[in-house]
Amino acid sequence: MKKRILLIGVGLIGGSIALAIRRKHDVHLVGFDTNKEQEKIANTMNVIDEVAMNLREEVAKADVIIFASPVEHVCTWIEEIASYTFKEGVIVTDVGSTKGKIMTCASKLTERGIAFIGGHPMAGSHKSGVASAKAHLFENAFYLLTPSSSTTAENVETMKQLLDGTGAHFIVMSAEQHDELTGLVSHFPHLIAASLVQQIRSYAQEDELITRLAAGGFRDITRIASSNPEMWRDIMKQNTDNMVLFLKQWIGEMQEVCAMLEEGDGEKVLTYFEEAKVYRDSLPVRKKGAIPSFYDIYVDVVDRPGEIATITALLAKHEVNLINIRILEMREGVMGVLRLSFQEENDCERAKQLLQEHTYDVTTVS
Numbered sequence: 001m002k003k004r005i006l007l008i009g010v011g012l013i014g015g016s017i018a019l020a021i022r023r024k025h026d027v028h029l030v031g032f033d034t035n036k037e038q039e040k041i042a043n044t045m046n047v048i049d050e051v052a053m054n055l056r057e058e059v060a061k062a063d064v065i066i067f068a069s070p071v072e073h074v075c076t077w078i079e080e081i082a083s084y085t086f087k088e089g090v091i092v093t094d095v096g097s098t099k100g101k102i103m104t105c106a107s108k109l110t111e112r113g114i115a116f117i118g119g120h121p122m123a124g125s126h127k128s129g130v131a132s133a134k135a136h137l138f139e140n141a142f143y144l145l146t147p148s149s150s151t152t153a154e155n156v157e158t159m160k161q162l163l164d165g166t167g168a169h170f171i172v173m174s175a176e177q178h179d180e181l182t183g184l185v186s187h188f189p190h191l192i193a194a195s196l197v198q199q200i201r202s203y204a205q206e207d208e209l210i211t212r213l214a215a216g217g218f219r220d221i222t223r224i225a226s227s228n229p230e231m232w233r234d235i236m237k238q239n240t241d242n243m244v245l246f247l248k249q250w251i252g253e254m255q256e257v258c259a260m261l262e263e264g265d266g267e268k269v270l271t272y273f274e275e276a277k278v279y280r281d282s283l284p285v286r287k288k289g290a291i292p293s294f295y296d297i298y299v300d301v302v303d304r305p306g307e308i309a310t311i312t313a314l315l316a317k318h319e320v321n322l323i324n325i326r327i328l329e330m331r332e333g334v335m336g337v338l339r340l341s342f343q344e345e346n347d348c349e350r351a352k353q354l355l356q357e358h359t360y361d362v363t364t365v366s
C-alpha cells in the first residue's frame with residue numbers, strides 16, 4: 001500500500017518537497033491550502049494527487065503530515081489537530097524557517113506520543129506559490145532537523161529516507177541552535193535587505209532618479225526583500241529575541257564604522273573591507289550550503305542589438321547549459337555587464353573559455 005502524505009500549505013516549499021518526494025517514492029499525496037487557487041494549481045501540476053476535503057479524516061489516514069504554511073499558521077494548525085485521531089506510527093514534520101516556537105507548540109503532539117520532527121530546508125527563493133515549485137530546489141542545500149523528545153532515531157531515518165529525493169544534506173540540531181544560526185545567516189540579512197529598500201524608498205520622494213540608479217549591486221543585495229512579506233512577518237515574530245540582539249550588535253558595529261569614516265583613516269577602512277572580502281571569499285559558496293551552488297561569470301558586452309543572442313547561441317552551439325542570465329548594467333551605447341549562471345562548474349569553465357576565445361572580457365567572482 002502506498003504511503004499517504006498529507007501536505008498542509010501547498011506553496012513554493014510544500015510543492016517543492018512534494019515533487020522531491022515523488023522523485024524517489026510512489027506515494028499518495030493529499031494537499032490542503034487555505035488558498036483554493038493554490039490547491040487547484042497543485043492538482044493540475046500533479047504536485048498532489050488530491051485535495052483534502054475533510055482534514056480531520058485525512059489526518060486520521062496519513063502516514064506522514066507535513067506543514068508548509070507560514071510559521072505562525074504551523075503553530076495554529078498543530079494546536080488545532082492536537083485533539084484529532086492519528087494513525088499508529090504517524091510522523092509529523094514542518095518546513096518552517098523557525099523552530100523554537102514550533103517545537104514548543106508541538107509538545108501538544110509529543111505529549112500524546114506522536115513523533116514530531118521539526119524540519120527546515122535551507123534553500124528557497126523570493127518567489128511564492130506552487131507554480132514556482134521545483135523538485136530540485138533543495139539539491140545540495142542543508143536540511144535542518146530538530147527532533148522532539150518523542151522522536152526515535154528510527155523516525156529520523158524514516159524521515160530522511162522519505163526526503164532523499166531532495167538531494168539535501170541533513171543536519172540534526174536543537175531548536176535553540178537552529179534559531180540562532182538561521183537568525184544570523186537568513187533572518188537578519190532579510191531585515192537588512194528590507195531596510196535598504198526602505199531607505200531608497202524615502203530618498204525617492206525627493207529625487208526619483210535614485211530608482212533608476214539602484215541597479216547591479218543594490219538589486220543583488222536586496223533580492224530577498226521581494227520575498228513573501230507574510231512569511232517574513234511570521235519569522236520575525238517567532239525569532240524576535242535573536243533579531244533584537246543581532247540588530248543591537250549591528251547598530252554597535254555601524255557606529256564603529258561611522259567613527260572610522262569620520263576619522264578618515266584610509267588604512268583602517270581598507271582593512272575593514274579586506275577582512276570582509278577574505279572571509280566572504282572563504283565561505284563555501286561552491287560547496288553545499290545556504291547559498292545556492294551556482295557558478296557565475298560576468299561578461300562585458302557592448303550595447304548593440306543581438307549581442308545577448310550571439311552569446312547564448314555560442315553557448316548553445318557547444319552544449320553549455322546556462323541556467324540564468326541577467327543584465328546587470330546596460331547604459332545606452334556603452335558597455336554593459338551580463339551575469340551568466342551555471343549549475344555545473346565545468347559548464348561555467350567551458351563558457352568562460354569559449355567567450356574569451358571570442359574576445360569577450362570575462363570575470364569570475366567567487
Ligand SMILES: NC(=O)c1ccc[n+]([C@@H]2O[C@H](COP(=O)([O-])OP(=O)(O)OC[C@H]3O[C@@H](n4cnc5c(N)ncnc54)[C@H](O)[C@@H]3O)[C@@H](O)[C@H]2O)c1
Pocket residue numbers: 008009010011012013014032033034035038068069070071073095096097098120121122123124125126127128129130228231235
Ligand atoms: N521561501 C523560502 O525561501 C523558504 C525556504 C525554507 C522554508 N520556508 C518556509 O516554508 C513555509 C512556506 O513558505 P513558502 O515560501 O512555500 O510560501 P508560499 O507563500 O509559497 O506558500 C505558503 C502556502 O501556505 C498557504 N497557507 C497560508 N496560511 C495557511 C493555513 N492557515 N493553512 C494552510 N495553508 C496556508 C498559502 O496559501 C500558501 O499557498 C514557511 O513556513 C517558510 O518559513 C520558506
Ligand SMILES: O=C(O)C(=O)C[C@]1(C(=O)O)C=C[C@@H](O)C=C1
Pocket residue numbers: 096097121122123124125126127185186187224227290291
Ligand atoms: O534564496 C532565497 O531567496 C532565500 O531567502 C532562501 C532562504 C535563505 O535565507 O537562505 C530564506 C528563508 C528560508 O528559511 C531558507 C532559505
